[in-house]
Amino acid sequence: MLGVAGMDIEDKAAVACSNGCESTACTHCTQRALAAKQHLFTHGDEQRYIYYVHSGCLRLYKTLGNGRRQVIGFSFAGDFIGFGIGPEFPYNAQSIGRSEVRCLPRGTFHKLALEIPRFAFRLYEATTLELAAAHDLALTIGQRNSTAAVASFLLWLSRRNERRGVAPTTISLPMPRTDIADYLGLTGETVSRTFTRLKVGGLIRVTRKRLVQLTDMPALLELAEGMGGEREAFGYADGLRRIPH
Amino acid sequence: MLGVAGMDIEDKAAVACSNGCESTACTHCTQRALAAKQHLFTHGDEQRYIYYVHSGCLRLYKTLGNGRRQVIGFSFAGDFIGFGIGPEFPYNAQSIGRSEVRCLPRGTFHKLALEIPRFAFRLYEATTLELAAAHDLALTIGQRNSTAAVASFLLWLSRRNERRGVAPTTISLPMPRTDIADYLGLTGETVSRTFTRLKVGGLIRVTRKRLVQLTDMPALLELAEGMGGEREAFGYADGLRRIPH
DNA sequence: CGACAAGTTGATACCGTTCAACCTGCGTGG
DNA sequence: CCACGCAGGTTGAACGGTATCAACTTGTCG
Structure with missing residues (x-):
């Protein structure tokens, strides 16, 4: 075993990166500072880089044709953004406050993955954890x-x-x-x-x-877990009294 | 490039599997037939296998403490079920009608991934596509x-x-x-x-x-896209007349 | 300090839920 | 082969949680 069970998704990714960055990826990486509300990329942009959040916090979101917005995640310092293989980003990434990111060229990143099995496997692990998070989100929103x-x-x-x-x-x-x-x-x-x-x-x-x-x-x-107020303490399903008008 | 852009997630996974199965994985694989409503596994079960749906259709779902259920996906013939690295399945998989699955031992699968970079990379690709699907689901449910x-x-x-x-x-x-x-x-x-x-x-x-x-x-x-009835044809946001009582 | 974004609170409307009754059609067994 | 049974599906009526629109308050940053 790899002994990474129980680690954070960002920790895993960081390990994955440290493996690779030491060799090549990070020698090519550039920095980028983002102002509040500035986009790192938007839906449809060409996927050139994988980003590493150095400081700050970004929101990842998708939108509907009618303008409604679904935030699909938040990226904090230490997180990676932009895993995926399509030619374009399928969502938007926008800085919430000010933030700094490192840009890792996608090509280098993927070449590395194809050369170092353990690196590719860690990418797989990291994505797998993001997937679990996305499923939890669906459970939350839906139920x-x-x-x-x-x-x-x-x-x-x-x-x-x-x-x-x-x-x-x-x-x-x-x-x-x-x-x-x-x-x-x-x-x-x-x-x-x-x-x-x-x-x-x-x-x-x-x-x-x-x-x-x-x-x-x-x-x-x-x-x-939706168990609030089993006895419906205040007559409401969640057991919390509504604020009177 | 690998020339897999535009392929279906299940196609990609199938390619990934065919690469690996030819060598070892599928020599160890067993079959399993499921009756209608029978569970392939439930939340918390030890992740021993990765499954390949040979025929039929399964629902993947999570539940809340209060019994509410969120279906997070459907697995059709040709799909894989059970990617992930945790010790336990974080959701349930239940056959809808009758179905048949192949069980690929997880250990073999992952050993292969660590030996064959391209195999691990395909695992990464496949998971990445599932992730995109999960994000789309969140958008649908939420907005x-x-x-x-x-x-x-x-x-x-x-x-x-x-x-x-x-x-x-x-x-x-x-x-x-x-x-x-x-x-x-x-x-x-x-x-x-x-x-x-x-x-x-x-x-x-x-x-x-x-x-x-x-x-x-x-x-x-x-x-x-929520654009139904821009002109609110019937006085409703989605442009479809409600069925009168 | 002053302006504007962010957050709170209020009043009302409505979409989707809930509970219930009723169809429908498929598989099963007589 | 048909009739029965029951899960799956439809329709109905009423309720309620959340959205919406609006006014007001707070607090943060230049």
Whole structure:
């Protein structure tokens, strides 16, 4: 075995890269600084590079002809963006705040993969983990109500913290509410209302708009599974009282 | 280049397999016949094999603690099931009707990948395409209304036919309405109503319950992008008249 | 400090869900 | 071969969660 089980997707990819970069890829790599809201690439752009996020955070999203937007992921520092084999990117990548990325020429990257089996295998592993994440997202969007969706989103960030040795109860949100909304298939308003319901329910504390404390993990875990209010505590399926008008 | 651009994901995987199977994998492979509704594996089962669907159709799905189900994909004859590196399957695979699968020992499969770079690379390619499909699903569930979702589902099957040289306007549905519903994040009732609306709108013809003719492709394409009824033909966003009570 | 983006809260509408009754058609067994 | 049975599918009526549109507040950055 490779002894990488339990590692983060970005960790795996980083290992994969370090293998390759040492030889060739990173000798050719360029840097790029992105301003807030600037696109790294858009849907249909030629796939020339695979990107490595050095700092900042980007949103990956797709759009419908009518303008509706689905965020399919967030890329944090240490993540790779742009795995895939098609000639064009099938989604958009946009910097949320300011960020810096490294650009690894795709050709070099793939040549390496064809030369070093372990490298290709790690690419496979990394993609496989992204796939699992995408399936989880589908489960969230399709089957969780707004409360369960927001709860599972917060828990996802919590687990991410945990794996990096950061306090799992202190969640910093680099993205605006509308991104969370478009990620979860909701609207900004609904996300906002859900935050305040979790807040008044005592499950979270919102220190600042982009900084959340998880104060009742077990309850959040239950909510995320749609088990909130088994006894329908307040007459609502998720056991949280609606804010009175 | 490898000259596989534009190939189907299952075609790619088949090539990948044929490369490997010829040497070792398939000499160890066993067959398995599944009855209707029988599970190939369930969430949490140890990942011992990678499966190749020889005949029939399976649904892949995940569930929430409260019992709600999200279908994350359908596996048709020629597809592989079970790519991934974790110790356990993160979803369930259940036969829809009767089906037959071949079981390829995971160890052999992965050893091969580490020996033959091109094989590992093809695994990477195949997973990459599955990932793109999962992102499309998220877009559908999160942003398309019931009409757009059903339209894009039919068009997906249509494109699939096209790539296999089958008439793209004749869609056979191996799965029940409830599977389509749980795939699109809807209910069986809503899918059923949407079918009849498309029917009375003249966009499809339902020959038998599981056999659909696409009679107005351009309109379906517009609907799938949420552009249906730009002029709101019937006063509804999707341009299709609701069935009066 | 001042302007504008981001976030919150409110009122209302509506799409999809839910629960229920009723068809339909396919496979099975008498 | 037909009739039965039942899963699958359709249709109906009402409810409700989330979207939508709008006003207002907050806070962040230049």
